[in-house]
Amino acid sequence: MATSGEDPSKTASSFRAIISLARPEKRPLTLAVGLLFISSSVSMSIPFTIGKLIDYFTSSNPQIPLGLSLGQASAILLFMFTVGACANAGRATLMRISGQRIVARLRERTYAAAIKQEVEFVERGEGDVISRLSVDSSIVGESVTNNLSDGLRSIIMASVGLGAMFYISPQLTMLMLAVVPPVSLGAVFYGRYLKRLSNKTQEALGEMTKVAQESLSALRTVQAYNAHKPEQDKFSSKVQDVFSLARKEAVASGIFFGSTGWSGNVTLLALLAYGGTLVSKGAISVGDLTSLLLYTVYVGGGLQTLTSFFSSIMRGIGAGVRIFDLLERKPVIDPEAGVPVDPERRGPIRFEDVCFQYPSRKEVTVLKDLNLEIVPGESVALVGGSGSGKSSINSLLLRYYDPTKGRVTYDGQDIREFNPASWRSIIGVVPQDPVLFTGTIASNIAYGNEGATREQIEAAARQANCEFVWGMPKGFDTEIGRMSLSGGQRQRLAIARALLKKPAILALDEATSALDATSEHRVNDAIEKILRSRQTTCLIVAHRLSTIARAERIVVLEGGRITESGSYRQLVNRKDSRFRALMSAQLSAAAGDAPTPLGSPDKPEGESNATREPHADHAAEPQPQKAQEALM
Ligand SMILES: Nc1ncnc2c1ncn2[C@@H]1O[C@H](COP(=O)(O)OP(=O)(O)OP(=O)(O)O)[C@@H](O)[C@H]1O
Secondary structure: OOOHHHOHHHHHHHHHHHHHHOHHHHHHHHHHHHHHHHHHHHHHHHHHHHHHHHHHHHOOOOOOHHHOOHHHHHHHHHHHHHHHHHHHHHHHHHHHHHHHHHHHHHHHHHHHHHHOOOHHHHHOOOOOHHHHHHHHHHHHHHHHOHHHHHHHHHHHHHHHHHHHHHHHOHHHHHHHHOOHHHHHHHHHHHHHHHHHHHHHHHHHHHHHHHHHHHHHHOHHHHHHOOOHHHHHHHHHHHHHHHHHHHHHHHHHHHHHHHHHHHHHHHHHHHHHHHHHHHHHOOOOOHHHHHHHHHHHHHHHHHHHHHHHHHHHHHHHHHHHHHHHHHHHOOOOOOOOOOEOOOOOOOOOEEEEEEEEOOHHHOOOOOEEEEEEEEOOOOEEEEEEOOOOOHHHHHHHHOOOOOOOEEEEEEOOEEHHHEOHHHHHOOEEEEOOOOOOOOEEHHHHHOOOOOOOOHHHHHHHHHHOOOHHHOOOOOHHHOEEOOOOOOHHHHHHHHHHHHHHOOOOEEEEEOOOOOOOHHHHHHHHHHHHHHHHHOOOEEEEEOOOHHHHHHOOEEEEEEOOEEEEEEOHHHHHHOOOOHHHHHHHHHHHHHOOOOOOOOOOOOOOOOOOOOOOOHHHHHHHOOHHHHHHHHHO
16 A cells, blocks of 8 residues: 555546545535535625725715625625625535535445454454544545535636736736746645655554554453553653654745745735836726735635645545445455355355465464365364464365365355355354454344344244343343453354354364353253254364264364374274374363363463363263263
8 A cells, every 4th residue: 555645547537436436416506606606706706895995985076886885786796795705605605515425425334344344454453444444534525525616616716816906007917927936836846745745644643543552452461461662652652753743844845835925925016016017107006906915815825725625635536545445355255256055055064175374474284185074964073283274174165265276165066156245144153252242142143134023033042042132121122332241252143143144054163262161061961952953064263172072073283284083982982082182182181181171282281270160060961971972
């Protein structure tokens, strides 16, 4: 993004896109331009009127045009000023409302474009979506309307003013015009410089927001490690980046406006001196000179506004490039492409020679020539050490990413041929750390399933052992904040959310964090019910022995490769089994020691045991004893 604002072809297309944004606002904008003409005409008549008034009061034989009395002329002037003020108010209101409508439309479109991008783009902050939504869209909106309105006004003022000046005195006007070319040249350079600065400022603001978001969303960790100071320093350095850019802009605008103001005043002085000699020669009247000087002020003001109009259009174009880049970006996984999947369709899931690297870490091959088939209704537990690639398999299944080599098929068809939304609609997902959104328990279970009835929601909750919901004073209408539920409760709500879809496939990523005994039992029981029903094909990233033992097949993953596969009994009884080696900690836990969740063999002893009570666990959970039997 750093150089996108500099590319001339992008600048041109951004400008066209900005203009086309104003197209739906054609009617209010045309009306506003009409009102602008009215108010500008009134404004532009003021210097002329003042000149005439001066001549009237200084003349020995005062005359009012059209033979009007002083009272009538005053009434006409008052009426005109009132009309001008009303037109001005109307213009400003219409332009602002149109501007805000454009900003609103732009934000909606930017958000829609961002939310359909592949997860990598958004999650890694590559797209810097937040600052595009907030700051960039405002800048673009402003440049289209407020500035366009002021710009038009200044064009009218400058050109009508010049015309009037020529009419009064061509010589004096030529004198004034000598100043215009150097100032305009300065304005062009200033505008370009400002555009560059503005792009850099937007990027720096994005960086600043990212730092703040990261630390504020991890406030517990920041406080636990007393990391206020380093976090503040990190944020401060980003703020300083923004500030130093703002300082550059301040200096540039100071110099620019100072020098244009200076040249304006010098011009006035020159006009006054030369004009004075013309008056003394009787070439023009005092009133005419006054009008002319006032017109000069108007023209000068108009030109100054034009330069700031030019610079803000440039800023708008810079911000526009960032927005239109995102609006036009084709997501790597196109949500619109592909054929729909029949929700009733059933068939095996196959990973065929799948290799995979994350786009952000292309040098590391996470999955290596992986082959795996899961038949309809089968349950497979993926087992392996941390970082062995278990979750990556689920990510490929859900098409958050596509394999870099090989393919994933469903019922014989490459899942890349399916429409991603349609494909995902037949998969129920239970992530390791389920996210609950602002809203009620019911709306969270029905997330992505807005048409679900209360009965269906309750049935799914019952299936997922969410009995705790009935115990809450407001039941399913309880509002949930992100933090107000325990890990086990969140897992069960996530299971209910997944089950409500009646999925053909369930992709479950078991929590690695230790749950309390009762909660764990309820989660396990919910998973067991699903496995027993055999209606859903289950791919479980399993960390707990109880889940592993219940799956029909266990697939051991090591370093992105499948090293062993078979039923629990087979693997446990196999001599020198990789599974047994991997499970030794868990199996000894099953034999009576403190339990340790699998999948974190590298974790220091005790870390995961902290919140568990081994005896209570045994009482609530008979499964580990079974494992012990199997071993013997
Ligand atoms: N978004 C990502 N970008 C880059 N690398 C990633 C990303 N997600 C995971 N990885 C890396 O890919 C490898 C496999 O990760 P994966 O999450 O699939 O392992 P896992 O077996 O599920 O581990 P765990 O049990 O700890 O969740 C790891 O080396 C990990 O660091």
